[in-house]
Amino acid sequence: MIHVKNLEFAYPGSSGDTIRNISFEIARGEIFGFLGPSGAGKSTTQKILTKLLRNFRGEVQLAGKDLKHWSSEFYNHIGVGFELPNHYSKLTALENLRFFGSFYSGSLIPPMDLLRMVGLEKDAKKKTGEYSKGMKVRLNFIRAIMHDPEILFLDEPTSGLDPANARNLKDIILDQKARGKTIFLTTHNMHDAEELCDRVSFISDGNLVVTDSPRRLKLLNGKRIVKVEYGSEKIQSVEYSLDKLGENKDFLELLRRENIVAIHSKEAGLDDIFIKVTGRNLN
């Protein structure tokens, strides 16, 4: 559904390339995570793929057509959740949705249904200038899906949301996937990425370092460890490899001998793997 080959891009006036020869493919119905630290080039890539930045080098095809050959009809096929919510602050949420909806040629999901999906129905007639940050983020998200597009670009969709609203929004994203949508998700939240994404790419300084499923990345790079806490007055802890744990005499002896307080299995998180693979921190 999305095909990117040897993509390079420099902002006018900047000394070098911001995006450096990146390539990836995203299949229909896939959630693809684009992960990397601040300034890595995630939003820049999203802006290229959504035709907001034009003077790129390389090949970009969406839904089987070269990006350069798509007319404005393109915007009926894609939904874009911007990094920073940009609504008309003097208009209410409902008026904003009606206004942005007027740009699309097909049928739209009724605005009140959209607002209800993200818990904003009671604030439908409030001016968005009076919205809190999380309310603006939720409104921003439903604007991206209002025309039921086949491809979604979501730039940090859960940033600034409380846990309940973040959960709800992730459930809506998973529901969109279940309905066959293709989703390009930009984030530096590794937990969201692990939960939502079929595959992720790590981007660092404009380079794509690795692309794989979160599960395989963990299998290939993670240490599998069990941490045992034991003792009564003074709690101590010890770690063992999960490999052949049932034959590990020290582990078995500890279980027999000591008062066990807790046992946790630990697998490397995507953030640990990011640091290992890129040599960089995520933030």
Ligand SMILES: Nc1ncnc2c1ncn2[C@@H]1O[C@H](COP(=O)(O)OP(=O)(O)OP(=O)(O)O)[C@@H](O)[C@H]1O
């Ligand atoms: N309009 C612009 N003009 C010039 N340089 C820009 C512009 N927008 C972004 N950049 C630069 O391009 C690089 C990548 O920025 P980008 O916004 O793509 O990062 P990001 O990965 O989305 O980071 P974040 O996680 O902070 O959102 C940064 O060095 C940034 O300073």
Ligand SMILES: [Mg+2]
């Ligand atoms: Mg960004």
